[in-house]
Amino acid sequence: MFYPYGLFDPTMIVLIPAIIFTMYAQGKVKSTFAKYLRVPARRGFTGVQVARAILDKNGLQDVPIETSPGSLTDHYDPRKRVLRLSGEVYQGNSIASVSVAAHEVGHAIQHANGYVPLSLRNVIFPVASFGSSAAWFFIIGGLLIPSMAGLMDIGILLFGAAVAFQVVTLPVEFNASSRALTLLDAHGFIVDEERKGVQKVLRAAALTYVAAMASAIAQMLRLILIRNRRR
Structure with missing residues (x-):
């Protein structure tokens, strides 16, 4: 980012709380996931067994389950209607594995x-994907060419689509986590004593989405402050 008023841009202060929160959320989800990845679920089901059973019970026999490379790469692809689980979730029979698997199945049920x-x-x-990338060309252009300050307004509007995406993501993720806990309970994949562990895994994961939204909003506010300062 270019700073026309010197090397330090005071509007960066707006981002500091969001950056700290994001670092905390990322650390929390990694530590919580790692902790409960070592705790076997008493029923002994693996992540893929849980996912397959819940999908089938909800009439989603046609949704395939694939493995996804890496850690914490689990997701449901609504375009291809495919559930992808990381190896440690797919093969694992831990509290973390069944929690994450059920959460992703929650997205498949949402879609259906x-x-x-x-x-x-x-x-x-x-729109958000395009806006989050294209926005910076207009913003930087507006900073470099003072006579075309209107470019910043276009950039901010484009970035707004990315902010809207993060805001809409929250209820989607919270609902999927709520469904996950209900589904694990209803189908007997966990015992009562394991509910707290499942909740901790799901809450830690949800925290990352809250942090992403906070970061997007903070960045949006910062851009508005930069634009207003230049006028």
Whole structure:
């Protein structure tokens, strides 16, 4: 980022709380996941067994389950209607494995049921993806060419799509986590004593989405402050 008023941009202060929160959230999810990855679920089901059983019980026999390389790369792809689980979740029979697997199945059920926030997020995604990248060309252009300050306004509007995506993501993720706990309970994949561990895993994961939203909003506020200062 270019700073026309010197090497230090005072508006960076706006980002500091969000950066600290993001670092905390990332550390929390990694430590919580690692902790409960070492705690076997008493029923002994693996992540893929849990996912397959819940999908089938909800009429989603046609949704395949694939392995995804890396750690914490688990996701449901609504475009291809495929559930992808990392190796440690796919093969693991830990509290973390069954929790994450059930959470991702929650997204598949949302998709099948036409859950409105998920549908809205899917519509926003291509715009947000383009906006988050293209925005910086307009913003930097507006900073470098003072006579074309209007470029910053365009950039801020484009970045707004990325912010909207993060805001809509929250209810989608919280709902998937709520479904996960209910599904694990209802189908007997966990015992009562394991509920607290499942909740901790799901809450830690949700915290990363809260942090992502906070960071996007903070960056948006910072851009507005930069624009206003230049006028």
